[in-house]
Amino acid sequence: MIELRQKEIYRFLGYQKITPSPEVDERIKECVEKMQKAAAPRCFYRSFSVKQTAPDITEIAGLSIKSKNLYKNLEGCDHAYMFAATVGIGIDMLIKRSELTSLMEASIYQAAGAEMVESFADSEVKKIRESEAASGYTLRPRFSPGYGDLPLALQSDFARILDMQKWCGITLTETLLMVPSKSITAFIGCTKKTDSGNDGDYLAKVINPLEATGLSAGEASGIPDNQECNSLGPDMIETEVDNKIQHNPDKTSCTLCSKAKDCLYRK
């Protein structure tokens, strides 16, 4: 069973400080029970050595990746994990069915599904953290393809290198979306350096390339690292809940996201 944080589900559903009515709570409870039965969490990861030989270039697992954000995320790391996790296609089936019968339930499954894969990934990363700590390493926050200036195209490399289909049942569509939809891929850097303790220092400081530059999304990848948005902290891409970066909820609450005004989950 995957432990779900009720507060996170509320947050995805748009509740901030108020508590939902008992009716809504009851519906959430029913949905979560079905999800726990339908979930088939799987996770797979491998460790690779990391080299950063030129500015913005990170070499790992035979890949040479140009990304300012990833470079910063893995700076000072001698090895990193390529990580994939999913809670399985059963959750997508629940979503699909509920889309026909109840939008309310569909949105609960979406919200709780996002929380479920986050929570599962967190628990798996915790295991990695503990084993790395034994040899004196600390972990950087997860960094996913599609986040910041890290190209989504890397999903294909994750699929190939981790044999994701075989070990986790994660497949990609032609447009590089993961199926099951509640899945995560990420790099997780390991370093012996003493880190700042603030995950935000290693995450991309952009929420939305469009907002930052006004360019089209295609043009917008590769934003200068120092170009900050008017947000206070290292926001996640709120809408890409499936791929979002692990963050410290206290410091980077969804309410601080500069997209909060328009965010579907907050309405």
Next chain:
Amino acid sequence: MRKNILDRLGKEWIFFDGGTGSILQEKGLQPGELPETWNLLHPEEIIDLHLGYLNAGSHIFNTNTFGANRLKFQDNLDEIVTAAVNLAKEARKRSGREEDAYIALDIGPTGKLLKPMGDLSFDDAVEIFAEVVRIGAREGADLVLIETMNDSYEAKAAVLAAKENCDLPVFITCVFDASGKMLTGGTPESAVAMLEGLGVDALGTNCSLGPEQMIPIVERLVKAAHVPVLVNPNAGLPKSVEGRTVYDVDPEAFAGFMKTIAELGAVGLGGCCGTTPQHIKNEIEAVTSLPFRAPKPEAHTVISSFSQVAEIGGGAKPVIIGERINPTGKKRFKQALVEHDIDYIVDQGLQQEDAGAHVLDVNVGTPEIDEAELLDEVLIRLQSVLALPLQIDTSDPVAMERALRHYNGKALINSVNGKEEVMHSVFPLVKKYGGVIVGLALDEGGIPDTADGRIAIAKKIYDTAASYGIPKEDVVIDGLCMTISSDPRSALVTLETIRRIRDELGGSSILGVSNISFGLPARELVNSYFFAMALQNGLSCAIINPNNQAMMQAYRSFCALTAQDENFQDFIGAYQNYKTPDKRVSEAVDACRSRVLNALGISAGDLKSSGSPLGGNVSFGASNGGFSGNSGGSSAGQNGATRGASSASSQDGNGNTQGYHSKLMEAIERGMAKPAADATKEALLTKSALDIINQDLVPALDIVGKGFEKGTLFLPQLLMAADAAKAAFTVVKESMSDSQQESKGKVILATVKGDIHDIGKNIVKVLLENYGYDVIDLGKDVPPETIVETAIQQDVKLVGLSALMTTTVVNMEETIKQLHEKKPDCKIAVGGAVMTKDYADKIGADCYGSDAMATVRYADELCEKGLL
């Protein structure tokens, strides 16, 4: 001369080889490097790999073609597969095992998930596998081994490809996790039912687990299977140690577990990831010390979906087949078919599942439509949202073949009869695709009016099926229900027939139960009693309406009375709050009375304390007089009273200033779907459907929508209200199915290419529909071309696009560009969390949907201007 492998498998121990990828990694294969390229780059290493297993004693060894398909090798697939088979031949020659080693053309998954969950179509998957099969067979493989299948639908595609493109034996092994499930939910039992139906020569499991964890799965496979069972486990579970993947079960321990597995009845044994020639060598030594003992499979009648099985007859609980997906005598259903309203049809399925059906009959035959096309579409939609096995019900062999091909499981097939022509057109399909066939006990001579005549036809059907290789277990005889109103003895003949099917023929039976009462009043009385009698006479499956309480009461009571309901779980679950009809009526009267009193401002307590006992008749009279002015004299007093009562309570409840506030409005505002539907039914007694939409439904949604826009209500409340409105709307639509419905206009909605986050789009869809728009939902990940084509073809003037990822907004821009070019009079609304007003303007959208209500408002605006 090498014997055919099928003459050996199941008669002696047959051993497979072990891991390929893990060995190649030892030899230097890099992470992410495609192992099949080594057929060309390092042929000696591949021969060496084979020699390892041949020398260890494997009988069957796999070509290095696991991932060889056109998705991964666009340019040189033929070369890769050809080389693989030839390297295997060379290795066999060098090992001196020409006489007793067999080359298996190894086929793994495509790496894509099939539609509707993924984006690869079933037919494309078949073709992808077919290509590999053709090359491998041409080059001289001895058999096809489909392995590591973790989706039953893809497994079916691979088996069909193999059977259709070569004459070689076809073996298949699937992946189950520790809980016994495939990735997409399949179980050992459901997989066996489907794969045996497709005619595989052997089946089993491989990969994912170590041998010890596989034991419970092997037990289930051996129990369910009638063909030889194969088991190829990993050498334990993979672990990452210093960047290398290692496995934790050594050859000796592996061999020990494999001996246990052999004792359970598996007859083909090998290994998968992490196993080495040493593992196989130890395994062979351990297992060959056991005397070979072929398992004796039991015959049983099973149908399946992708994840469930339903067992028919043979002591299993009688099976309920839901009959509601069928246009016969249903106007609303016919309308849905003609209008291509698949959601309505699928919803009929979901309701029957909730009501307790085990199987759903699917019949969409109506004159105005292309049955093959529609049956296929409905079937695919149904199997994407529910897990019940389906009964494919059509008399059109073309429609039947297409449905059977795309069905993800082993279907119940409705039907054949004793007519030669029918049997010879349908049995070949049953043989090819698998399935349990319903055989109607009638033939060229019509319907025999005696049980003797029907039993004789049943025998003829069994015999003809057998001549096609279809066993008796895969035939269920329909004893035929003819209405007693035309022949008073007909029920007796039917009951005798099903009893004799069980007792004399040892077969299973089925009936379309409700035919028995045709032409009589109070049909559910006759139906439910007859149903219980039929069950007592051995009926194995019943085609009924599971939404009919009397029928399900008869069924559940029968099961409880015949020890077929363990701990009365079903019965108690359904009826623990059961109330007799008398009790229900008296409660309704009481509730009504207290509402009236409330509305009058009198509490029941007041009345009691004043010492005047209240008679039901008195209060009823008062309510009719005082409140039901709009309900008319003929309608029940209850309607008028409740409507009056709720209008009073809502005024002081929400402080709404509107004078009119109906029970329906309240139900919608509070997001209660069932009460909303009930209130609509009630309201329909006194109001026209259109009035309900305009005076209740839309105003209630408006109140909620405004609250949402102001920020006093949250998304979940809006969604609950939308659900309730939808439920009310369904009832309204049902009542209007005779008349042409007016639509305010057509709107296309789509989540743009590359994006699968479509919840926002779905919310807008329901809201638009509730507000009277005709929504063409193109779904998610939709290419610009599809949107433009649809807009032009159907002359749509408003398109709503959503994108929730920054990376897909470019596709939105492209869609807008193409729409402006090719359909200039079409307005475009955009929405999604990454959207801003500025950006919407920049990419040329006409409307920025800042929230779920904005698109509705915009559509209304266009509608008023006459632009839709």
